[in-house]
Amino acid sequence: MVYDFRTHGISQELTLHATHAYIWSLTLDLAKSLCWELSSERGLDELLVWIDSLDPDQHLDAFRACLLVFSVTDGWVVPRQFQLEAGLATYRGKNTIINAGTGSGKTLSMVIPLLMNLEAIAIIISPLKRLQTTQARELERFLIKPLAINQDVELSLAEIKVPRIEFHLCRLA
Amino acid sequence: MSQMLTKGAYNAIVVSPEQLFCDPASGAVPKLLKLLQMNRTFLQLIKHVYVDEGHEVFFSGIERHGIPAFRPSYGMLDKFLPKLPNTTTIHVLSATLPPHVIRVIEEKLFGSRERKFIQLPLNRHNIIYTTRTIADINEYKNLSFLVPRHNPDSCPSGVIIFFESTARADNAAGFLNETFRTSHPTCGTSRIAASYHAGLSQTYLTRVFQQFCGTETSGERIDILCATSCGATV
Numbered sequence: 252m253v254y255d256f257r258t259h260g261i262s263q264e265l266t267l268h269a270t271h272a273y274i275w276s277l278t279l280d281l282a283k284s285l286c287w288e289l290s291s292e293r294g295l296d297e298l299l300v301w302i303d304s305l306d307p308d309q310h311l312d313a314f315r316a317c318l319l320v321f322s323v324t325d326g327w328v329v330p331r332q333f334q335l336e337a338g339l340a341t342y343r344g345k346n347t348i349i350n351a352g353t354g355s356g357k358t359l360s361m362v363i364p365l366l367m368n369l370e371a372i373a374i375i376i377s378p379l380k381r382l383q384t385t386q387a388r389e390l391e392r393f394l395i396k397p398l399a400i401n402q403d404v405e406l407s408l409a410e411i412k413v414p415r416i417e418f419h420l421c422r423l424a
Numbered sequence: 425m426s427q428m429l430t431k432g433a434y435n436a437i438v439v440s441p442e443q444l445f446c447d448p449a450s451g452a453v454p455k456l457l458k459l460l461q462m463n464r465t466f467l468q469l470i471k472h473v474y475v476d477e478g479h480e481v482f483f484s485g486i487e488r489h490g491i492p493a494f495r496p497s498y499g500m501l502d503k504f505l506p507k508l509p510n511t512t513t514i515h516v517l518s519a520t521l522p523p524h525v526i527r528v529i530e531e532k533l534f535g536s537r538e539r540k541f542i543q544l545p546l547n548r549h550n551i552i553y554t555t556r557t558i559a560d561i562n563e564y565k566n567l568s569f570l571v572p573r574h575n576p577d578s579c580p581s582g583v584i585i586f587f588e589s590t591a592r593a594d595n596a597a598g599f600l601n602e603t604f605r606t607s608h609p610t611c612g613t614s615r616i617a618a619s620y621h622a623g624l625s626q627t628y629l630t631r632v633f634q635q636f637c638g639t640e641t642s643g644e645r646i647d648i649l650c651a652t653s654c655g656a657t658v
Contacts, residue, residue, distance in 0.1 A: 333542055333544055336542060337515075337540075337542050340540045341472055341513055341515060344511060344513055345513060345538065345539070345540050346513050346514045346515065346534060346537050346538065346539040346540065347513075347515045347516070347539060347540045347541075347542060348478070348515075348516045348521070348526065348529070348530075348539055348540075348541050348542070349515070349516070349517045349518070349542045349544075350518060350519065350521040350526075350541075350542070350543050350544065350546070351517075351519060351542070351543075351544035351546070352519050352544065352545070352546040352547070352548065353519045355519075355544060357476075357517045360517075361436070361472075361474055361515075361517075364471070364472060365435050365436060365472075368471065369435070370469065371435065371469065371471035371472065372434070372435050372436070372437065372466075372469045372470050372471065373435065373436050373437070373470070373471065373472040373473070373474060374437050374439060374456075374470055374472070374473045374474070375436055375437065375438045375439070375474045375476055376439060376440070376441050376444075376473070376474065376475045376476060376501070377438055377439070377440065377476045377477065378440065378441070378476075378477050378480050378484070378495070378498075379440075380440070382476070382477070383438045383439070383440070386438050386476065387436075387438050390436050390438075395435055395436050396434045396435055396436070397434065397435075397436040397437070397438050398434040398436070398437050398438070399437075399438040399439070400437060400438070400439045400443055400455055400456050401439065401440050401443065
């Protein structure tokens, strides 16, 4: 049930603030308990401690990112600290340099900002066609829709559509 | 516009760096560049640029030791980035970023832009480091623990020992085989170790490698490779 503040003579602005704060706290609680449940059974308490140490606004983003990753992978994948750190920094408009071993999960740090902002498009520059294919397949695991463009791909009739904005690309070639 | 076909929603575009520049020889404009030039709205939606295998900026993108860049597009990314909106973030991902490589990348891609550096251990959890002090570098006695004492078949298999020179790799392999034959005279001339370096022929290296993997038809096995850095590509 939704409590309607307006009938109680409170200004609209205040109502908005109150609603926002209410939803915020509700979401945070929910996200936190869900994350706690999903992560602690995998022995990821350290991750939760790290999230708890964040600023309040980043805190919510971190939980949101966790939940998004959980949900797109059916609860299989829990982001690791560096993936969250890199993903959230990207989401907040920071440039990053990541030096991490092969197979450490750098792809997920690219996935997080894309899940958090569905309108964003990322260009991923990759040296080899083989790597591009692997990269694209890996992104698909997280429900990101990749498009590999190289000399082999016929883009002439491609149409790129993103939520709310649609592009119709006519023959380019 | 009449020729629109498939409908799709893409939020990641995976490309070779060459897709971002006109071909220097023919002047042909690649597909993605055309798209970026034609459609301002599309351009505005590019929020992140990831340079995967970012060390390529250094290794393939710039002229080094007097040899021209193998893939000049990597070195020209700094010319492409200003075409994107100011809010677009740039990310470099790699597992090979020693300081001199980072310096070039920072210079080329970031300039005065602020960046966050995330360094992870490049180790794997199943790697153990130990140090053993030896009296003489040309003594190979400290490797003799690899030679089985009693049962000649109990040699640890799949061992690669790295050396800094081909001569030392050869000597170590000789030492191991010699020790093996001395302790097991019944085994005749069979060997357990072989050297593996660029001074040997391709045919020989292939055969040794097959013996090492246990896929050689004759059934002869090599358990220990004494390699130089070329063994890292095994």
